Every structure is written in structure tokens, then in C-alpha cells.
């Protein structure tokens with residue numbers, strides 16, 4: 371079986387890659403080991419509207435569950451920050467439907483799309499992949515692609531087989547969540563929780579309807595079985611338990627996400643790496659679906675035309691956004707590890723950075739000086755970002771300022 375481009379993985383990155391490579395005239399074979407594309411889901415299933423609009427990506431209507439007009443950050447269970455800027459409005463999707471329909475778009479462009487087909491071996495000469503062995507629904511098949519696109523996720527088999535590593539294993543966030551039915555109507559916002567109980571990461575309530583949501587957390591490091599941690603967090607966090615009981619869980623999801631810096635479009639020999647396999651996420655706020663799809667499109671187009679252009683084209687199209695997100699992640703990590711701040715201060719400062727309610731100048735003041743009073747903080751946030759509303763949560767006074 372021959373093809374010009376073999377795409378391994380049919381998540382958003384692989385679907386984008388297969389679609390673009392086929393549209394550019396290549397003979398494309400795109401495979402995924404899953405029996406049903408998109409299942410199981412390993413995702414909070416939310417997409418920021420800012421990136422969505424600037425990307426021009428049209429989401430299939432059937433995949434859309436709900437719209438949220440802002441994001442609320444709950445810091446240390448005591449301070450609430452609402453960001454009403456467009457990039458913090460969001461749309462929730464059903465990944466099971468989205469991934470399948472993105473794969474269908476690739477097939478419509480002419481790609482051969484094969485579920486239940488696993489890459490099991492590569493024959494490599496120097497840096498060049500000469501052939502790939504696939505287990506296609508129980509049969510072993512050898513293909514000789516001119517170019518291979520590794521879109522096989524954070525624990526990329528292709529990266530392992532080709533001996534490369536685009537993200538460090540200790541910079542992977544372990545995530546778990548329950549899809550739950552709430553006891554009362556949910557506010558029309560995504561809620562992000564930054565607190566000690568979650569650790570180096572964040573918790574979330576992502577509505578998928580008036581009384582349905584993904585509720586979970588992701589953190590770097592290992593503090594026990596992620597499902598147990600989510601269950602405990604749902605029960606202990608006063609806001610989360612106000613809406614949800616653990617006796618109403620309709621789906622359990624878990625998975626890992628890379629938290630790297632942007633490394634452009636990596637190419638080794640005739641292999642292009644994309645999506646989570648290349649660390650192409652908008653760290654630190656979890657956006658992976660749209661970046662993976664957009665980077666996949668570039669990988670596919672370049673694989674069909676000129677693979678050596680992948681890095682430069684990607685940097686031109688996506689570099690600003692990806693670099694900004696990498697810088698944000700670096701600032702958050704340095705705050706998190708700053709031992710001159712106590713734990714509450716670290717969460718507060720990291721939360722303000724994440725919610726974009728602090729300017730770089732105010733950040734320096736906040737880290738170097740005395741912790742300001744709540745009123746001073748509020749003033750700082752208001753003057754740094756007109757879209758932000760900060761309030762103190764009555765009765766929950768962990769923040770002593």
C-alpha cells in the first residue's frame with residue numbers, strides 16, 4: 371500500500387494535517403488506533419472564541435454544546451476575577467462529534483481515513499522513515515510513505531520510535547474530569563480554580579448546557595490517582611459542591627497534556643511532528659484543540675508541497691500567539707516556584723497572571739513589595755485590564771490582604 375503522506379493520529383492535529391495534505395493534492399492515508407474516532411474523550415471540550423474567530427475555523431454545528439460569555443477565575447477560594455474580553459468567551463463542544471466530523475472533512479478532501487489502525491513499527495534508515503507497519507483491523511500492512519506526519523498525541527509513538535522528544539516528561543499535566551449533571555442551573559461562564567488543593571495546575575467547571583458540565587482538574591506532578599483527586603476536590607470545594615454531587619457522574623475522562631514552550635514546527639528526516647506530539651498547545655490555559663488543528667493544517671500543507679518550509683510557515687502563521695502563551699507559562703511557573711512568596715501569595719499572583727488582570731509593571735511591584743490590600747489589588751487589576759472585574763468572596767478569607 372503506498373501513499374505520499376501517512377498521518378498517524380486522527381485527533382484535531384491529524385485531521386487538519388490529512389485535510390490540508392489531501393487538498394494540496396497528496397495521496398494521503400490517515401490512521402487512528404481508536405475504533406471510534408474521538409472516543410474516549412480526554413478533554414475539557416472548551417474552545418476560546420478569540421482564537422476561534424482569528425483562525426477562521428468553522429465548527430460543525432452538531433458539535434457545539436453551549437456558549438459562555440466570560441471566564442471566572444476563583445483564586446484560593448477567596449477572590450473572584452471575571453474576564454469579559456473576547457478571548458475569554460468560550461464555546462463548549464462534544465469532542466466525540468467534533469473529531470469525527472473533522473476526520474470526515476479530511477475524507478471529503480480525498481484522504482483515506484482508517485479507524486482501528488495502529489502504527490506498530492517503523493523501518494528507519496538514518497533519519498528517513500522508509501516504511502511503516504500498521505495493524506489495520508487485525509491485519510499487518512506495510513506502507514512506504516514519502517512523508518510521515520506524527521499527530522499521535524502527547525505520548526507520541528512516532529517520537530519514541532524515531533528517538534526524539536519535543537516536550538519534557540516532567541512538563542506534562544495529568545488531567546481528570548467527570549461529566550456531571552448539576553443540582554441547579556450553572557452560570558454562563560467557564561470557571562477556573564487556582565488553589566492549593568489543585569496544585570501546579572487548575573481546576574475547572576466547563577458548562578456543556580444549563581445543567582451539564584465537565585468538572586475536573588489538571589496538574590503537573592503526581593499527588594495520587596487523578597480520579598480520586600477529582601472526586602475529593604468536587605466534594606471539598608465549596609463552589610463545586612454547591613453545584614455538583616459525586617452521585618451524578620455521566621462520564622469519566624482522563625488524559626495527559628503537554629505544558630511546553632513553543633518549539634515551532636519540528637521536522638526530522640521525512641517526519642513532521644504536529645499537535646500535542648510537538649507540544650503545540652497554548653500553554654498554560656489548556657487550549658489544545660484549535661492550535662493542534664491549525665498547526666496540523668500547516669503540517670499537512672507543507673508535507674504535500676515542501677516539508678522543509680514547515681517550521682518557518684508555522685512560525686509566521688502561529689508564532690505570535692504560541693510565543694505569548696509560552697511566555698505566560700514561564701511567568702506562571704516562576705511565580706509558582708518563588709519561595710520568597712507564601713503559598714497564598716503564589717496562587718494569587720499566578721491567578722492574576724493567568725486571568726490577564728495584571729500588567730508586567732504591577733507584577734514586579736506585587737512580587738517585590740508587601741502584599742497589597744484587597745482594594746489596592748482591585749485597583750491594580752482594573753487599571754491593567756478594562757475587561758476584568760475583581761471581587762472578594764464573602765466568608766472565605768484565605769487572602770489576608
Ligand SMILES: Cc1cc2nc3c(=O)[nH]c(=O)nc-3n(C[C@H](O)[C@H](O)[C@H](O)COP(=O)(O)OP(=O)(O)OC[C@H]3O[C@@H](n4cnc5c(N)ncnc54)[C@H](O)[C@@H]3O)c2cc1C
Pocket residue numbers: 378379380381382383384401402403404408412413414415416417487488489490521522523524526527544545546547588624625626627644645646647651656657658659660662
Ligand atoms: C484532561 C485534559 C483536558 C483538556 N481540555 C482541553 C480543553 O478544554 N480545550 C482544549 O482546547 N484542549 C484541551 N486539552 C488539550 C487537547 O485535548 C489536546 O491538546 C488536543 O487533543 C491535541 O490534539 P492532537 O491531535 O495533537 O492529539 P490527540 O487529540 O491526543 O490525538 C492523537 C491521536 O493519535 C492516536 N494515536 C496515538 N498513537 C497511535 C498509533 N500508534 N497509531 C495510530 N494512532 C495513534 C490516538 O488514538 C489519538 O486519537 C485537554 C487535555 C487534557 C488531557
